[in-house]
Structure formats: C-alpha cells, structure tokens
Amino acid sequence: MNLFVLVFCTNFGIQAVFGILALLLNTEIFFDFVGSLTFISCSILCLMFDETPEVSTSIKEIKVIQMVCVCLWAGKLGSFLLYRVLKSDGDKRFVEIKKSKVRFFRVWMIQGAWVYLNMVPSLFVFTAKKENPRLALVSLAGWALYAFGLIFETVADYQKTMFRSKEENKEKFITTGLWSISRHPNYFGEILLWYGLFIAAVPYFTSPFNYLSILCPTLTALLIVKISGVPMLEKSGLKKWGDDPKYIEYLNTTSSIIPCLGGNNKHKTA
Missing domain, CATH: 1.20.120 (Four Helix Bundle (Hemerythrin (Met), subunit A))
Incomplete structure (x- = not known):
C-alpha cells in the first residue's frame, strides 16, 4: 500500500x-x-x-x-x-x-x-x-534537534501557563524565563523540532527531489512567523499593552523568535 x-x-x-x-x-x-x-x-x-x-x-x-x-x-x-x-x-x-x-x-x-x-x-x-548505516549520525542529529526543540517548547508553555495561573498576573505579559530571551520561545522550539524530523529523514531519501521536502518545515516556520502565529499575537499584544512603555521596551529589546538576538527597535508607545 x-x-x-x-x-x-x-x-x-x-x-x-x-x-x-x-x-x-x-x-x-x-x-x-x-x-x-x-x-x-x-x-x-x-x-x-x-x-x-x-x-x-x-x-x-x-x-x-x-x-x-x-x-x-x-x-x-x-x-x-x-x-x-x-x-x-x-x-x-x-x-x-x-x-x-x-x-x-x-x-x-x-x-x-x-x-x-x-x-x-x-x-x-x-x-x-x-x-542507511553510513548516515546514521544524520538521523541522530535530527532527533537531538527535535528533542531540544520539544523540550524548549514544553518549558516555554509551562512557564507561561504558570505565570497566567497567578491572579496578580492576570492582565500582565510574561518577560521571565525563556520569555526573557525570546517573545515566542514556544514557536522557536516548534520550528526546531520540525527541522529535526526532516534531518532525521534525510538518510532515507531515494531521490534528489526528496530534498525539496525541506519546504515542509520551512512553510510551517513561515506560517508561524509571518501569518498565523507571531503576527496575530503581536497585534493582540499591542492592542492590549501598546500604551505601556515596559511592553514597548520588551518588544524593542527582545528577539521575536530566535533567543538572544535582541529586538528591532521599531515599536513606539501608542
């Protein structure tokens, strides 16, 4: 079949x-x-x-x-x-x-x-x-990247859930833990894990055209970063905290996805 x-x-x-x-x-x-x-x-x-x-x-x-x-x-x-x-x-x-x-x-x-x-x-x-024993290490590298991404995503989700569970944080935005080095660390983890599964599959490609399947995790990354993930959350965040200087500072100094890259300083207080 x-x-x-x-x-x-x-x-x-x-x-x-x-x-x-x-x-x-x-x-x-x-x-x-x-x-x-x-x-x-x-x-x-x-x-x-x-x-x-x-x-x-x-x-x-x-x-x-x-x-x-x-x-x-x-x-x-x-x-x-x-x-x-x-x-x-x-x-x-x-x-x-x-x-x-x-x-x-x-x-x-x-x-x-x-x-x-x-x-x-x-x-x-x-x-x-x-x-494919000759490329076994490639699959191991892919699974390692997947594991790192999954753990990163899980920790980020847990930290945000715990933050929101506290009554005093009900109307606040999180800037602690992994969220201090990335505004969307859960998305960063998810992007990594899909690329990890792609890498793990590479030893079992049977045609050069199979490498085009890298477009699959790439499209997921673009969907997250440009369409349904980050843009929607950022728009919602600006609507809610756009007049808060601390939130604007967070946007300007913290990387959107990749940890520790810093912000782009394009946001101003509403």
Missing part, C-alpha cells in the same frame, strides 16, 4: 468528518486536538501497514523512533491546547471565522494540508525498506 496516499486520505478524511461535526455544533473547541489526533493516527497507521521484511529489524526500530517523536509532540501539544481552550471557554481566532460556514470548513481543510506537509519528511522514513 502507498503510505503517501493512505496518509493523505486518512488525514483529510478526519478533517472532513470533524469539520462537518464542528459546523453542526458550531464549535471550534476540538480543532487543535483533532489536528494532533490526526498526526498520531497517521503515524500509527504507517507502522500498521509497514511492509518492511521481518529480517530488517534496524529499520523497524528507526521507524518506531520517528513515530514516537511525532506522537509525543502531537500528544503533548494537543492535550495542552485542548486544556487551554476549555479553560478559556473558546478560541479567539475563530470569533470571525465561525460567522461563515464555508470559511470555517475551509480552515479544517487548511489544517489537513498543514498536517500532511509536516508528515511528508517522516513518510520517507516510514516507507524505507532498509537502514
């Missing part, structure tokens, strides 16, 4: 089913959780339909490691985002989107495209027939 086709159909099938359910219930509560569930489901399916010969135990172990990496991130982030949206009684991103059923359903399809793009590099691992 062609795993690229299987994952494509499974992925968009899940998005369509839950997208229709979300339309009927008029809720976005389980949007992020379903995205994470899709990653986990597709990764497990790839191992279930693995056609690797029984004698090739090493490549099976490599596939399991890659699968665990994807599932660990998806399970961690999905449960965290579900907890956050339930606690806040909704997702602000969908206030305007839900007013149009077509637009709302389209967001689910966009999520499907995002899931599939991020799965593509790993699919080269899941479809591999044998290991």
Whole structure:
C-alpha cells in the first residue's frame, strides 16, 4: 500500500468528518486536538501497514523512533491546547471565522494540508525498506534537534501557563524565563523540532527531489512567523499593552523568535 496516499486520505478524511461535526455544533473547541489526533493516527497507521521484511529489524526500530517523536509532540501539544481552550471557554481566532460556514470548513481543510506537509519528511522514513548505516549520525542529529526543540517548547508553555495561573498576573505579559530571551520561545522550539524530523529523514531519501521536502518545515516556520502565529499575537499584544512603555521596551529589546538576538527597535508607545 502507498503510505503517501493512505496518509493523505486518512488525514483529510478526519478533517472532513470533524469539520462537518464542528459546523453542526458550531464549535471550534476540538480543532487543535483533532489536528494532533490526526498526526498520531497517521503515524500509527504507517507502522500498521509497514511492509518492511521481518529480517530488517534496524529499520523497524528507526521507524518506531520517528513515530514516537511525532506522537509525543502531537500528544503533548494537543492535550495542552485542548486544556487551554476549555479553560478559556473558546478560541479567539475563530470569533470571525465561525460567522461563515464555508470559511470555517475551509480552515479544517487548511489544517489537513498543514498536517500532511509536516508528515511528508517522516513518510520517507516510514516507507524505507532498509537502514542507511553510513548516515546514521544524520538521523541522530535530527532527533537531538527535535528533542531540544520539544523540550524548549514544553518549558516555554509551562512557564507561561504558570505565570497566567497567578491572579496578580492576570492582565500582565510574561518577560521571565525563556520569555526573557525570546517573545515566542514556544514557536522557536516548534520550528526546531520540525527541522529535526526532516534531518532525521534525510538518510532515507531515494531521490534528489526528496530534498525539496525541506519546504515542509520551512512553510510551517513561515506560517508561524509571518501569518498565523507571531503576527496575530503581536497585534493582540499591542492592542492590549501598546500604551505601556515596559511592553514597548520588551518588544524593542527582545528577539521575536530566535533567543538572544535582541529586538528591532521599531515599536513606539501608542
């Protein structure tokens, strides 16, 4: 069975089913959780339909490691985002989107495209027939980068959750911990982990064209930095704290994504 086709159909099938359910219930509560569930489901399916010969135990172990990496991130982030949206009684991103059923359903399809793009590099691992001992260190380097990114993202999310849980911080912005060296350290970690999984897959590329899959983590990075992640949060932050000199100083002196690079000094008090 062609795993690229299987994952494509499974992925968009899940998005369509839950997208229709979300339309009927008029809720976005389980949007992020379903995205994470899709990653986990597709990764497990790839191992279930693995056609690797029984004698090739090493490549099976490599596939399991890659699968665990994807599932660990998806399970961690999905449960965290579900907890956050339930606690806040909704997702602000969908206030305007839900007013149009077509637009709302389209967001689910966009999520499907995002899931599939991020799965593509790993699919080269899941479809591999044998290991590549000469490039084993490349995969190890990729998994190490993934682990660093995952830990970085997890710590950043934990620090912000703890900060917000304190009543005295209810209307404040966080500038401590990892948030003192990056305004979006969780996003930095997520970008790193996807590049890590791409690097881990490199030894199992079978064509020079496979290297084009670097566009997958790159598009995710661009989505985070230029479209749906940083811009939305920065706009919201300026609306809330734009007249606070301390917030403007934080924007001007702290890197947006990459830690310790410093700000760009382009923001002024409203």
